[in-house]
Amino acid sequence: MKLAGVFGDIPSPFTVLAPGRYTNAAGGGLIEIISSLYKFSIVIAGIYTLMNLVLAGYGYMSAGGDAKLVQKSTERIWRSVLGLTVIVVSLIIAGIIGYILFGTQNWDLLINPRIY
DSSP: OTTHHHHOOOOOHHHHTOTTGGGSSTTHHHHHHHHHHHHHHHHHHHHHHHHHHHHHHHHHHTTTTOHHHHHHHHHHHHHHHHHHHHHHHHHHHHHHHHHHHHOOOSTHHHHSOOOO
16 A cells, blocks of 8 residues: 555545535536546547557557558557547647636646636
8 A cells, every 4th residue: 555645645436426416506516517527538538549559559560561551550540649639739728718718727627617
């Protein structure tokens, strides 16, 4: 358990998904659900990109000099990198819009939005 300090505090997912969690404030439930879906979609997109890069790299290594397979794997790698770039740029744009509209400088507003 000495490595537990390296990773910080990891909350139990069962407290987040507990019944009645989204009914504590007026309008708070919808914001919590959208925030959870947003976080989940970013994680899924990252995992999909990583899997796509690994499979494209394997296809590139096992192409055996076949020009069509090398080209297909190269295109798959570029599409994965482009998709990851779109994800990162969308987060940056959302952060800039949040800074302009709300004047906040932390990225916590993207992950934990609040209604004022």
